Amino acid sequence: MTGLRERKKAETRRRIQQHALHLFRTKGYEATTVEEIAAAAGVSHMTFFRYFPSKHAVVENDDYDPVIAELIRSRPASEDPLTAIRRALAGALRAMPDAELATVLARARLILGEPALRARQIESQRTTRELFAAAIADRGDAPPAFERQVLAAAALSTLAVAIDEWAAHDGAENLADLVDRAFAALSAVRPG
Amino acid sequence: MTGLRERKKAETRRRIQQHALHLFRTKGYEATTVEEIAAAAGVSHMTFFRYFPSKHAVVENDDYDPVIAELIRSRPASEDPLTAIRRALAGALRAMPDAELATVLARARLILGEPALRARQIESQRTTRELFAAAIADRGDAPPAFERQVLAAAALSTLAVAIDEWAAHDGAENLADLVDRAFAALSAVRPG
DNA sequence: CTAACAACTGTTAGTCGCTAACACCTGGAG
DNA sequence: CTCCAGGTGTTAGCGACTAACAGTTGTTAG
Numbered sequence: 001m002t003g004l005r006e007r008k009k010a011e012t013r014r015r016i017q018q019h020a021l022h023l024f025r026t027k028g029y030e031a032t033t034v035e036e037i038a039a040a041a042g043v044s045h046m047t048f049f050r051y052f053p054s055k056h057a058v059v060e061n062d063d064y065d066p067v068i069a070e071l072i073r074s075r076p077a078s079e080d081p082l083t084a085i086r087r088a089l090a091g092a093l094r095a096m097p098d099a100e101l102a103t104v105l106a107r108a109r110l111i112l113g114e115p116a117l118r119a120r121q122i123e124s125q126r127t128t129r130e131l132f133a134a135a136i137a138d139r140g141d142a143p144p145a146f147e148r149q150v151l152a153a154a155a156l157s158t159l160a161v162a163i164d165e166w167a168a169h170d171g172a173e174n175l176a177d178l179v180d181r182a183f184a185a186l187s188a189v190r191p192g
Numbered sequence: 193m194t195g196l197r198e199r200k201k202a203e204t205r206r207r208i209q210q211h212a213l214h215l216f217r218t219k220g221y222e223a224t225t226v227e228e229i230a231a232a233a234g235v236s237h238m239t240f241f242r243y244f245p246s247k248h249a250v251v252e253n254d255d256y257d258p259v260i261a262e263l264i265r266s267r268p269a270s271e272d273p274l275t276a277i278r279r280a281l282a283g284a285l286r287a288m289p290d291a292e293l294a295t296v297l298a299r300a301r302l303i304l305g306e307p308a309l310r311a312r313q314i315e316s317q318r319t320t321r322e323l324f325a326a327a328i329a330d331r332g333d334a335p336p337a338f339e340r341q342v343l344a345a346a347a348l349s350t351l352a353v354a355i356d357e358w359a360a361h362d363g364a365e366n367l368a369d370l371v372d373r374a375f376a377a378l379s380a381v382r383p384g
Numbered sequence: 385c386t387a388a389c390a391a392c393t394g395t396t397a398g399t400c401g402c403t404a405a406c407a408c409c410t411g412g413a414g
Numbered sequence: 415c416t417c418c419a420g421g422t423g424t425t426a427g428c429g430a431c432t433a434a435c436a437g438t439t440g441t442t443a444g
Contacts (some may be wrong), residue, residue: 005411005420012421034401044423049402082381115315123311147377149353154378157349161341185339186346187381189274197391197440204392226430236394241431 013051016041020058021110029059029114056120059110065128068092069135077140081148084139085132085155086183093176101175108167125160129153158182205243208233212250217298221251221306248312251302257320260284261327269332273340276331277324277347278375285368293367300359317352321345350374 019040023032034055038045052058071088079087096104111117132152136142143151162178211232215224226247230237244250263280271279288296303309324344328334335343354370 003412008411009421033399045402046424047422050421053402055401080381118318119311119315122314122317123307125314126310143377143380146353146357146373147380149356150350150374150377151381153349153353154346157345158342161338161345165338165341181338182342185335185342188335188339189272189343189379195440200440201392225428237431238395239393242392245431247430 012043016043016048016051017058024110029110029117056117059107059117060120060124061107062124065131069131072132072135073138075139081136081143081151082155082183082187086179089159090176090179093179105167105171108163112164112167125156129156132156154186158186204235208235208240208243209250216302221302221309248309251299251309252312252316253299254316257323261323264324264327265330267331273328273335273343274347274375274379278371281351282368282371285371297359297363300355304356304359317348321348324348346378350378
């Protein structure tokens with residue numbers, strides 16, 4: 001059985017996160033104090049930091065990265081790296097239920113609206129980049145390391161622009177379509 | 193005449209920055225206190241914040257952005273956007289005196305080595321991206337806005353990877369060459 | 385040259401994110 | 415039931431950063 005202790009911990013974590021996000025949306029990220037979040041969740045600020053290493057951490061979420069990396073790996077070897085990443089991303093997005101997309105949108109808007117959060121988010125893209133580069137390496141006829149980094153970085157920045165546009169329009173357009181269009185723009189270039 | 197007041201201000205600013213960078217290199221960024229920097233420069237911490245809005249600001253430097261943007265604008269219209277950016281960057285880098293490149297390298301290493309600084313740096317790339325996108329727009333047969341953003345973002349992330357590699361090897365390889373190689377990797381992709 | 389103004393600066397006190405030390409309480413194993 | 419590990423609150427403190435006030439110094443008008 002899952003001990004009472006464990007259940008309590010999970011519950012507390014969820015409660016803190018929930019109150020935090022609610023406060024962030026209500027009165028803004030900067031204007032919300034860790035003390036306030038803790039009070040709203042019925043704990044002390046020390047407990048907050050025991051569950052989340054920092055104030056930003058409540059908002060962050062890298063759960064998708066490994067999933068996408070795996071999808072890239074399993075794309076047919078006949079696809080060039082950028083196409084593989086593009087199809088992996090678009091496919092994952094199309095498979096995502098609307099409810100989940102909605103929470104992704106909410107988080108994206110929060111992050112994009114707060115400079116401090118944006119900085120953190122983009123910084124964490126570095127890890128994602130390494131992951132994608134590694135995924136590319138595991139496929140057939142992979143380019144050398146430096147080129148892999150370039151491609152992974154380009155793919156991520158392209159995804160970022162798509163999400164940017166998506167969030168800026170409150171999710172009006174389909175994100176998977178935007179991703180496709182963004183990658184198309186990237187591939188449309190022919191040196192001349 | 194340049195008033196004594198003005199000269200003093202410029203001097204103080206330079207002194208603060210110099211001592212700050214020296215301390216950062218000597219004992220690390222995080223380990224250096226604003227109070228220490230201020231003391232080393234012979235001022236109070238309040239004066240430090242009157243000259244630099246934050247501790248990171250001492251390290252940041254966006255002086256190159258407008259120069260590069262102008263170079264992009266003046267590339268021949270026959271070049272596609274990515275090629276124009278690539279040539280503008282490589283050209284500017286090749287024209288840069290070694291002494292300046294050395295300071296760029298020093299700053300790059302400092303920033304790349306400190307997560308907090310990296311985050312800020314990448315965040316400031318957003319501004320640079322807009323600038324590049326605008327520069328592309330001012331050239332002949334410019335793609336639509338969304339596509340411009342994608343291209344500018346890809347170019348910047350490519351530059352970032354090149355600088356990353358450059359700094360990781362202590363500037364062993366020529367940065368302009370690395371930039372060329374990185375862009376070549378980006379253009380080498382052919383959807384298939 | 386001096387008086388008055390404006391700009392520059394230091395001091396102090398405070399907020400907020402975050403950490404460390406210690407004491408207290410409570411769930412779980414024997 | 416007892417004992418212990420793990421979770422929690424309290425307090426105290428550091429460092430980045432800000433606001434308010436007072437003192438000093440360059441500038442400028444008379």
